[in-house]
Amino acid sequence: MLLATDLDGTFLAGHPENRQRLYQLIGAHPEIKLAFVTGRGLEVVLPILSDPTIPVPDYIICDVGATVVDGRSRQAVQPLQSDIDTRWPGERAVAEAMAAFDALERQEVPQQRRCSYFCTAEAVAPGIEHIAAGLGCDVLHSAQRYLDILPRGVNKGSTLSALVRHLGLEHDSVLVAGDTLNDLSMYEAGFIGVCVGESEPALLEATHGRARVLHARHTGCGGILEAMAHFGFLGGSGIEAEVQAMDAPGKAELVMVYHRLPYEEVFDNGRLARRRPSSPNGIIPTLLSFFGNNRKGSWVAWAVHDPKKALPFETHTEVDRERYPDLVAARVALSQDDVDTFYKRFSKEAFWPTLHTFWERAIFREEDWTVFLKVNRLFAERAAAEAAEGAVVWIHDYNLWMVPATLRELRPDLKIAFFHHTYFPSADVFNVLPWRRDIVGSLLQCDYIGFHIPRQAENFVDVARGAAPLKVLETRACAPRYLTYGCAVGLDEVSTAIEVNGRRIGLGAHPVGLDVERVRTVLAAPQTAARMAALRRELAGTRVILSVERLDYTKGTLEKLVAFERLLEAHPELCGKVSLLAVCVPAAKEMTVYDELQTRIEQAVGKVNGRFARVGWTPVQFFFRALPFEEVVAWYAMADVMWITPLRDGLNLVAKEYVATQGLTGGQGVLVLSEFAGAAAELHGAVLTNPHDLHDLTAKLYFAIAMNRAEAEARLRELFEIVCHNDIQRWGQDFLDAVKAQPAAPPARPADSVVASPPAATEVSAA
Incomplete structure (x- = not known):
């Protein structure tokens, strides 16, 4: 079967439940081929193809029949397209000829091998058709306001007929669907057809009396489902055989979808045991x-899940019976290979560098994307099974x-929320990703x-605007909470609600806070x-500049070491009086992408110490290992300057940890922070x-070292108040409150949805 359908008012219309049922029906039946037949260019x-809920068509006939392409490759179907091209006199010739008619207003939309205008029925003058005929073109007027100049003999019906012959399909295996007069040619080509509910009266009148055309009661996809049942395209049982009872919803009012369990799993004497996370991740407790x-x-x-260990896989486990008696961990079983590909390799080699604007480092593998899709689908299926009716799912x-x-x-009944913990870049960077349309969709x-922060939210809006028509519904001023023009990631106004394809999506800035307690x-x-x-005794007489970061090219560690070397060159009086304590947490051993960076950092440290070290003083003390959080906090308390210089960072919680420690101990430390950190x-x-500016790095570090006590204390007071007020809780x-404030999803079972064959009252035209 080939379903050849118009888009606006037809395949993209109807009740959401009917749309979902038709789309899932097509996805479940590979033998159903799909062709979009539309007046759009x-x-x-393309924006429709970015919507993952809409099936990808096998073929696209657009420009009212003047363009025909493969739905997946989007390359022209030959020789059909070449035949159309030979009939078109060219846009310039048509546009210049039609300029003589004041009643024609050119549509400012993409169009190929056609010229499209706005024009009322009363304004369609005989001269238009005469001049068009002289150019070898036809005129099509529809919906009382649209006029298209097309190559002679080209329309939706002619191109669809040519495609059906090209594919060797039986005429009666095709179902056409439309709702306006520019769809008429598909019915005139003799195909079985349906005029969906609320079709243009002129189309209904023109198709009246055609035995193979159904005038459906339901709009959009509901009308297509009626026709599939009426004409028996799915066999004798019609769509009744396809209606499946929805799985009973789960019981969870809130579903958290996170890459980590809220506890750690370890094998102890051949048994799987659970323990509290050893990482100081404040997000999980929150x-x-x-x-x-x-x-x-x-x-x-x-x-x-390793089947070789012969341990049964438990999908559901308790988290904390005493504190959270109604919370279960819903475990998604992955092989170690899946984890290594999905998380440790693909996410870090393809997405991480791109998100942080280092796209030249990214490695894109289609086979890794396939694994990524598989894993994400498993997460989605598990979340769907857990969630109660209308629940909130936080991804x-x-x-x-x-997911x-x-x-x-x-x-479709769920309220889906997503928090992007990582930096979200501008459109020109994000669009490097080969799968950008799928991701945005x-x-x-x-x-x-x-x-x-607002800048990242607005970056997303720009990316989405490049994938689909977008309307900004609401905006909000960023001040006073956020800097506007005072840093590289500042913004004065941010979009807080957008509309895409008829859906409202709320947006917000929610910088992750610190667990101050x-x-x-x-x-x-x-x-x-x-x-x-002990540190006070060891560091007596020395000013401490502290740096704590993971081993990553985004953190600016090399740039920092070069800047520190320049500081000692420019201010030799600091030699012996200041030391840079650099803690660099190594990456997982599987992530070999960082091996070269580690070597270069070690060489840079050796260079600085080789040039400036003296007996009793080492300029750079470098710790290439993870330190216990308690040890790091002690260093925070002792550091005169915290030097955090990522080249790009989504937020940076280390800065907040330092501020909290200094504030709680009555310190006067100075935070030097990259303006490219969120x-x-x-x-x-x-x-x-x-x-990115070595001169500025050096100058700002010296400024911090030389800052007077009063200014340092004033700056710290302001920072400490911000960190304490906007904590992790x-x-x-705030995030959940914003989610709850969003409009509710449509009901799961609308009363007017099509669930079986159409009612007897549906009008069918007579022969």
Whole structure:
């Protein structure tokens, strides 16, 4: 079967439930071929292909029949297209000839091998058809306002007929669907057809009396389903055989979809054991806190399943029976190969460098993308099974970009929220990704998307605008919370709601906060106090510049070392008086992409120390290992300057950890922060620096070292107030409040949806 359908008012119209049922029906039947037959230009069809809920067509006939391409490659179907091209006199010739008619207003839309105008029925003068005929063209007027000049003999019906012959299909295996007069040629070609509900009266009149044309009652996709049942395209049982009962919804009111479980899994004597996370990740405890007060919930995350260990895989496990009795971990079984590909290799080699504007480092493999899609679908299926009717599903970060696409298809009733923890770049960078349309199309299935800062949210709007027609519904001023013109990632106004393909998507800036109480607890520990006292003795007489970061080319570690070397060159009086303590946490051993960077950093450290070291003083103390959080907090307390210089960063929580530690200990430390870190837009009081400018890096570091006590204390007070007020708990609650404020999803079972053959009252034209 070939379904050849118009788009506007037909395949893209109808009740959401009917649309979902038709789209899923097509996806479940590979033998159903799909052709879009539309008056739109190909450029305007492309945004539809970015919507993951809409089936990808096998063929696209657009420009009212003047263009015919393969739906996947989007290359011309030959020799059909060449035959059309030979009939077209050229846009310039037609446009100049039609300029004589004042009643014609050119449509400012993409168009090829046709010239399209706005024109009322009364204004269609005989001279238009005469001049068009002289150019070897036809005139088509539809919907009382559209007029197209087309190559002679070319229309939707003629091109569809040529395609059917080209494919060797039986005439009666084709079902055409439309709603306006420019679809008439498809019915006149003799195909079985349906005029969907609320079709243009002129089309209904023109097709009256055609035995093979159904005038459907339901609009859009509902009308197509009626026709498929009426004409028996799916066999004797019609679509009744295709209607499947929806799986019973789960019980979780809130579903957290995260790449990590809320606990660590370890094998102990051949048994799988659970323990609390050893990482100082403050986000997980905060997310867990939303499952208190008897809120039923599920935490969806991956777990490695190795069949060779002969251990049964538990999909559901308890998280914390005492604190969260109604929360279960819903584990997604992945092989170790899947984890290595999806997370450790593909995400870090393809997405991570692109998101951080290092696209030249990105490695794109189609086979890795296939694994990524498979894993994301498993996450979506598990989330769909866990969620109660109308539940909130909160998805986290770029590793799970494609979950919303599948989840919206499976559960249109859910409220889908997404938080992007990583930097989101501008359109010219993001569009390097080969799968950008798929990714953006998936994210646009969300009800709400959060980013750290306004600039990242607005970057997403620009990316989405390049994928589909977009309307900004609401905006908000960024000040006073965020810097506007004072840093590289500042912005004065941000979009907070957009509309794409009729869907409203809320947007917001939610910089992740710090678990300040955790820092307070660490500082209160006797061992921390003892370590701080020891450091005071060791560092007596030395100003400490502290740097704490992961091994990553985005962190600007090499640039920092060069700048420190320049500082000592320009200010020799600092030699012996200041030391740079650099803590660089190594990457996982599987991530060999960082091996060369590690070597270069070690060489740079050796160079600085080789030039300037003297007995009793080492300029750079370099720790290439992870330090316990308690140890890091002790160093935070002792550091005179915190030097954080990423070339690009989504936020940077280290800056907030330093501020909290200094504030809680009554310090006067100075934060020097890259203006390309997301936190720069939020942390008023930091000394901002451009890590791409070695002169500025050096100058701002010296400024921080030489800052007088009063200014340092004033800056720290401002920073400490921001960090304490906008803590991790406020971040999570503000995000969920914003999600709840979004309009509710449509009901799962509308009363007027098509679930079987059409009612007897449906009008069918007589022979």
